[in-house]
Structure formats: structure tokens, C-alpha cells
Amino acid sequence: MAFPPPKIQDPQTEHTHTAILLHGRGSDGPEFAEDFLSSITSQQMSLTESLPNWRWVFPSSRTRHSTVFQEEMCTWFDASSLDDIQKDQELQTEGLRESVHHILNILEAEIKLLEGRSDRVSLGGISQGMAISLWVLLCAPGRITAPLGGILGFCGWLPFAHQVECLVRRPGIDSIHRKRLVSEFFLDTIADSTSRPERDAYDLSVLNTPAFLSHGLDDPHVSIYLGRQAARVLQEIDIRVEVQEFTGADADGHWIKEPEGFDHILRFIERHCER
Template sequence: MNANFPEPHIHLPKDPHTHTAILLHGRGSNGPEFAEELFSSSTSAGQNLPSHLPTWRWVFPTSKDRWNDRFQEELCAWFDACSLDDITERQESQVPGLRESVSYVLEVLGKELELLNGKTTHVYLGGISQGMATAMWSWFCASSKVQGRLGGVLGFCGWMPFAERFEDGDLDRGRRLVEFCSEALGVSAGEDMRFLSTPVLLVHGTDDPIVSVELGRQVIGIMKRAGMEVEWLEYVGADGDGHWIKAPEGFDAILRFLQSGNDRVKR
């Protein structure tokens, strides 16, 4: 594993391993902290996600510490984001961190695929806030690791870097997204685009004061225009002043999405 990044936090399955979820934390957090917060919330059945899914392995990578000019301190962050009020401000400064972090996430993804004997539909990728942004770009650059689609991509209270580039014009069923992100990060874009058929679940609070719900709606609009299979959930009143997944509704939606993976594979 990449020595420049801390070892991922792993929550092991209680029963024989069948699926893996790789989930990325937001800026200023880390893998263990995100795992603790995520698993402290419950579905409407009163259980957390691992209790519902005992055969799942949960992987929580941690980003590197990076100097943040806005806050004048080092923060645990996947890339440098100058402003969340205007995500296009100094946007090019995001690219070096994205290049490094996406490379690392794809390394983690490759390892988890090996553990599941290459069963791509049994691996899920996602994240919250800046972690969602990084997970999205990692997915768009995943053709070197994924032959076929993933089980699913999840995003919570986040956005997509350079989203404004894709609000107009033909997206060629997502190929334009892949080509732009791959070129920006200096990775090769494969010809096999089956991984873009991966289903997507995005959830976002309308009262989120950190990442505006409009940025989440922007991502949904782009994905629908690209013909992707995407589910969108808005809510109000989540913990963390709205910048979090609302319990139990949000966790019920996540559980349904994860459990429905086997049904999607059979169709």
C-alpha cells in the first residue's frame, strides 16, 4: 500500500466475506473517525449498517495531511479546495491532490477486488463531502482497475470538481467525463466503458451549510444527462447542522441500495 498514506481503517465482516464498501472521509476528518460516526447511526430498524450486513468488509482510507492556505494550517484532506462557496475558485489547485489521492484510492480498490476474486459488482465506492468528490473522480478513472461495473457508487453531502465543464454539450454517455478526468490526472482511459453502468446513490441535506445542496443537484443533473442509473435523496434536519446523513431515512436508503446489489446483478 502507498507509503505516503496512512493504512486504511478496516471493519472486518462477522461472517464469510462477500462484499466490500470503500468509503472516503471529508476534509479535516480521517478513516477511523468517519467509521465511528457512520456506524454510530442506525436505520429505522435500530441497527447500524454492519449489523445489517455481516458479510461486508468496510474499508475507510485516510488521506494525507495537506497545507491549506485558507485556514493557514495542515488538514487531513484529499486535495486542496480553496472555497466551497465558489468551487471554481483556484480550481486548478485541486488537480495535484486529486492526482495523488485518486491513484491511492484506485490502489485500494484493486486490492479489494483481488480479495473478492475480481467480482467487481461486489465492491462499492463512495464518500462524504470532499470524500465524495474524490470517490467520483476515482470512479471516472477506474477503467484500469475495473473490467465491468462496480456494485455501486455512493455520495453524501458532496460535489464534483470541475462539474461546470459538463453542464452543456453531449456527454457521450459519460465518456466525456472519463476522458476529461483521466487526462487531467495523467492516467489512461480504457476503451471498456462498462464501469459507467454502475448504479449511483447520492444523498444531501437541503439545509447543509457547508456544501450547498445545489452542488449535489448539479452532479445529479450531469449524471442523468449522461444516461447513468442514479438515485437522489434530499432531506432536512440531519445531525452536524445538516452536513451529514439523516438518520434513519438516509441510512435506510443506503441499506436498500447496498442490499439491492444482488438483485441488480441478476437482472
């Protein structure tokens, strides 16, 4: 089954930047766009009003079977448990493979629209969408040859984080070696017949992309400890990570705290992406 076309919110003025943002399990691009773009900062402005030259792209996952809910639903990959993220990990790889390649294609297209300025394109998502955006970043070497503007992650986690933590803590390896080992691990995990560059050929510059990760301490769906683990893995490969933790967000804590969280997003964008 094909992926649906993304929901796109065009810029209000000349297009200079793009954000690609991915929904969580059971949602879709239009629903996430409506909730995200209607939220406001402490200045009583939405992000589209604060960033009028930005194009907002909200892809939708395709429908697939959910092991947890025993039904077809809009989800980037199957996952049998968030209490034990190492359980039945083989269920995740097909969806990860399909979704990562799909989002990489969208990412490349948006960079092309901005005449190759990858630093003017940011990527992120909430919950499962954050998981996919981190996987896209770590699978991007060989296809994206310069840093993105930023990674924006909300209330999410990193599939296979435990294996990566074991990998990067091997003694006697430097930062570049850690980056390469991690990227190779992610590429190998979703490898198929599609050709990719030789291991020593691809550029790791995209892994210099800064990240902002936000998570509710009271999130009942994705534990704060999983969010902290994701941040820790990125820091292990020398990605600059800003972390925001909070309580009392809507959706019982599984959402971005309003307006403080949107203030943080805007400040991060102004520091790292508005070039």
C-alpha cells in the first residue's frame, strides 16, 4: 500500500525554510498538522505566524497491522510494546525500512526545492514520528551530505537504542568512528536489495545536525526514560542536543507543553535554523 501524499502548509511569504514533521501512531499528517499549527507561543502566535517564510510538510504513514491493537491503523512501524522496547524487535524492521526510505525521499525533495540548502530544512516528529525522524537522520549519510537545520523530537524514543549504546561504548574509538559505527548499524538493520555507498565512501556531515528533544515527565504512553535514552545516544555520537522536560501538557502529558514548549521550539529554530 502506498504512502498518502503529505499535508502541506505553504509559507505566508517567500519560501526560505521547510520543516518536515511526522505524526504518532494512530494519527496522520492532516490531524497532526491541525493540532501542531493551531498551538501558540507565549506571544499568542502560532509557529506559522512566527515563521511566515516556512513551509510545513506533514507526511502520513501508510496503514499497517498493529500487533498491540490487532487492527489496521496508520502507523510508521509495528511495535509490540513500549514497556519493553526490545521485545519482538524484528516486527519493527519492515516498517522502519519503508518509512525511512519514504521520508528520506521527501527530505531530499525539500532540500532540492531550497536549491540544495539542507541547513534550511528541519526534520522531526512526535512519539513514533520522533522515532522515525531519528532513524532518518542516522540513515542519511550517503544521501544527505551536509547538516540539516535541526531535529525536533517530542515525546518519543529511539528503536534499537540499547544495541546502539552497547556499540558506542566500546573502548578506544573516537567520535568519527562512533558516528560511522552507528550509521552502519542503522543502515544494516534496514538493509534490502537497494544499493548504498561503500562503507568508507559516504559523508557523515549530516550527523552534525543539532537536535531539540522535548518530553513530559508525566507522559503515560512513552516513558521519560526512553526520551532520555534517545538524547543520550545522540550525545554519545557528539550530536548537540537540547532537552526540555515538563509536566502538565495536554493529552495527559503526551504532547508538547503549550505555550512553553512552542517557545522552546521557536528559540531553537531562531538559533540554529534561521540562517
